[in-house]
Amino acid sequence: MTDHVQDLKELCRLATEMGAVDVRVIQARDVVVCDWVRWKCRFGCENYGRSLMCPPYSPQPDETRALLQGYEYALLLRLKPAVERRNLVLSLERAVFLRGYPSALGLTAGPCRLCEECNIKGGICLKPREARPSMEACGIDVFATGRNAGYDMNVLTSKDQPYYSISLMLVR
Numbered sequence: 001m002t003d004h005v006q007d008l009k010e011l012c013r014l015a016t017e018m019g020a021v022d023v024r025v026i027q028a029r030d031v032v033v034c035d036w037v038r039w040k041c042r043f044g045c046e047n048y049g050r051s052l053m054c055p056p057y058s059p060q061p062d063e064t065r066a067l068l069q070g071y072e073y074a075l076l077l078r079l080k081p082a083v084e085r086r087n088l089v090l091s092l093e094r095a096v097f098l099r100g101y102p103s104a105l106g107l108t109a110g111p112c113r114l115c116e117e118c119n120i121k122g123g124i125c126l127k128p129r130e131a132r133p134s135m136e137a138c139g140i141d142v143f144a145t146g147r148n149a150g151y152d153m154n155v156l157t158s159k160d161q162p163y164y165s166i167s168l169m170l171v172r
Contacts (some may be wrong), residue, residue: 007099011075011171014095019088019165024149028071028170032144033064037136045111052125052131053112062141067091070103073087075169076149085109090166096171103172107135109142123138125161142166160167 012023028167041048041055048055059067061171077083077092112118112135114127125131135142146153146166156163 003076007172008075009119011096011099011169015075015077015088015092018092019083020079020167022078024076024078024151026074026076026145026149028068028074028147031068031074031150031168032141032148033061033068033139034144035061035139037061037130037139037141041136047111050076050120051112051118052120052123053118053131054137057120058133058137059107059139064092064138064140067105070169071105071172073171075171076146076151077167077169078151078164079167081163081165083165085165085167086112086114086130086132092169094121096169101171105132105170107132107138107140107168107170109136109167110134137167140168 008025015023038055038061045054049057051057071080077089079088085108089108093106093120112131114130119126135145143153145154145168151166
């Protein structure tokens with residue numbers, strides 16, 4: 001067990017070296033999944049239906065709940081907006097995998113912007129090694145999950161307010 005705890009500390013250190021402001025380890029069961037999150041995507045997000053990484057194409061909340069049951073831990077990463085979160089999460093996912101965690105899976109916040117136009121008509125992602133659905137697209141309540149990690153998570157009332165982006169790394 002101590003090796004596992006040491007591994008998690010090392011992964012947190014690695015994430016901060018890669019650009020995370022800070023990282024918190026939580027139990028995977030503390031990742032909150034709610035059906036209403038995808039409804040907010042459907043009714044309020046301009047990206048709905050425009051990407052295979054967004055609803056209605058992304059995993060359903062029940063699929064996300066089932067996925068989380070196969071994980072023990074989650075690393076919650078807080079990132080400055082200027083950090084390229086997708087690259088950081090993919091690099092971290094690869095590093096975690098190479099450290100002996102083959103089920104490592106990273107998710108970011110916000111829409112996928114890898115392609116100028118998504119291959120929705122073809123129904124197959126053209127960049128599957130790089131693309132990941134966002135936490136919100138899978139039904140994860142980022143606010144509640146962040147609070148479970150001890151972060152002060154509040155809705156911003158102005159675009160001028162400083163903020164951090166949140167990303168997630170699942171580790172088994």
